[in-house]
Amino acid sequence: MTSTELAVVEARGITKRFGPTVALDNAGICIRAGETHALVGRNGAGKSTLVSILTGLQRPDLGEVLFAGEPAPPLADRDAWRSRVACVYQRSTIIPALTVAENLFINRQTEGRLINWRGLRARAQAVLDQYGVAIDAGSQAGDLSIEQRQLVEIARALSFGARFIILDEPTAQLDGPAISRLFDRMRALREQGVTMMFISHHLEEVYEVCQTVTVFRDARHVVTSPVPQLPHDALVTAMTGEATASYEARVRKVPAKAPVVLAVSGLGLADRFREVDLKVRAGEIVGLAGSGSSGKVGLAESLVGLRRPDTGTITVNGVTPRPGDVPSALKAGLGFVPQDRHHQGFVPLLSIAENATIPIAHKLGRFGTISSARRRTTAAGMIERLDIKTTGPDQPVGDLSGGNAQKVVLARALADDPSALVVINPTAGVDIKAKRALLGSVEDAAARGAGAILVSDELDDLRICDRVLVMFHGRVTKELPRGWTDGELVAAMEGID
């Protein structure tokens, strides 16, 4: 940490406890004017707590926060905080039922008494134009895409006059092209002199947009370093506390005569995808890549019966499940990990054992009963195989960290030993260790003879695939065998050939 004079924000000796848990233990950060400063760490490292302390939503038990060398304003003075620090939180704070204009000026719609809606809209449009956000201020916020909502949040954050903005995992829900647009915007903001703190699980992003990186581990500050001086491996080591190489995909050979476990021909669904043909053999992992509008998720969801395709057939193990019917697809021997685990993946209040054994409940007892002893034993096996960090099979899934909850979802997908596996964005929002475990489990399943389709926005995930199909505007446009380069794949995803 260098001279304090230049620090836009500095947190010193911050300690914060929540009951018995220590969220931050004498941790600190110092962010200098004009830099884009990355804050990285595994889930539970204390990043989110630091964000709420730096934005004045929580008071540290010990330690102090300084803005440009001055002590932070009192917690109740929200306006003073917002003129010093802006934040785009991980969870959207856009209210869908209101217009974009009102979202931008929420709780400050007016200086005087009556709200002048026309004037408010004009002011909002001016803010949007100022930050180059091409959205109509009069539209309903609920109609915006995730990317657009985020742009509105950034514009709103900056409209308070703060020159320091915290971006808490802004890329977690964006697809590749949207992320690069976000980065262009961040670079432009930096040129205008805006200081940023950037939080992400994707280390390559740190190398792309940040100048300085701070690593937190187990509630403590580990290291702060200029980005070029901290190579990838050293950064991972700082995060995990152990020397580890990046995930190595295993070498695998799919015999040409291996049976086809999942076949699709002429599949199409309205304006999502058309004329898709593909075959997955036993023991093979096929990647599905493409931008957010490529139709890859729609295709995967059709395979598992979450959507009903308009044309074409799906064959699982030689059986044709009823289109658009999940139970029938499961019965045919399919397992799947849905895109949004919070939404479709698990029931947060139910235990790990219950969540993970839903598809095999009929095997755990007779006449519709479920033997809880057998369920616990089964779940205990799963916890061990997938290395789920938990107090035991009875812990509710809602209490687990993101990575461990995702392992439960994968355990559920694997519960019935499926011969075909469809996995959508398995590593979204999970830390590096959990990522490895998840990808490893998919590879284990392939080694046991399952065929898998892996849909992912992350190039790294796709490295475990034997081949990657690239979708563009609803069609499969390219097939890349193992050994592709990032450039090749991205070019194909963007439709540049």
Add this chain to the structure above:
Amino acid sequence: MPDTRALARPGGGLRLGRFRDLTLVPVIVVLLIAGSFVDPVFLTGGNLTNVLQQQSALALVVLAEALILIAGKFDLSLESTVGMAPAVSVMLVIPVSAGGFGLGVPGALAIPLCLLIGAAIGAFNGFLILRFQLSAFVVTLAMLIVVHGLQLGLTGGKSLFELPESFTYLGGASWFGLPAAVWITGILFAAGIAALGYFRAGRSLYAIGGNADAARAAGIRVERVVWVVFIVGGTLAALAGVLETGRLGGISANQGVGWIFMVFAAAVIGGVSMDGGKGTILGALTGVLVIGLVENILTLKGVPGEWKQLVYGGIILIALMISRLAGGRAQD
């Protein structure tokens, strides 16, 4: 970014938003036409004024419930307040012989006391929900029983007929050719529309109901606002009780009982979301009008009382479907 371009139609969103308030207007038009065929009396000024007066008390409770629903909460106990607040405030005033406590409180204080009781019930609901972090549904369900139980216990289940004149005045008087109750309700609805449309405090209800965390991050004092909304809701319900008492000339042990279903029906067909953050006061008002017109038509048609409930429920379902089709959005 194809979707950006799609959204760049200037004004499209706003115009659509305005229409969404008025999806029940076609239903009201249909009811007016249907009513004129049922009975020539229907479309006369006298009959329509009568509809408005009969609905004014219910409308105030709908206004209260709409405010609470928009802020993302729930209040079932309003219907019990409609009966209990007037009953208890009147009992404080009237002599023992008329069924009161015989405390000799001046009659002029009856209405202020009634509103105060309503406010207190709202404040207590808010206290339980916000301080104890209890579910609004369960708290107000219990309060519905408690408040009504208190009325039954204190009155011994009897009706009160000897009321102070000041208390019945509002429900029966006529100002400038319209019943005072209609004026009061109209003015309060206008105030509600203005507050939720053009004032920061009113808009904060939408923010709270839409996403309480976001509202908090924007500097809105969520708990305080919700508490005030509960207090306003209770006060409005007590005022509804005053109007209803004046209209009927007495307070029966069952005043307000069963209203809450109609209140929710009116609010929801008027476009107020049960999940909070959506709907307008104007929409809620159209919901009340639909309910009032249906009731009036059924009465004019001479539908036997035993069948009224069925027809009533059916028509509410049809109104819901029509407003859904006209609004084009899934109802929550």
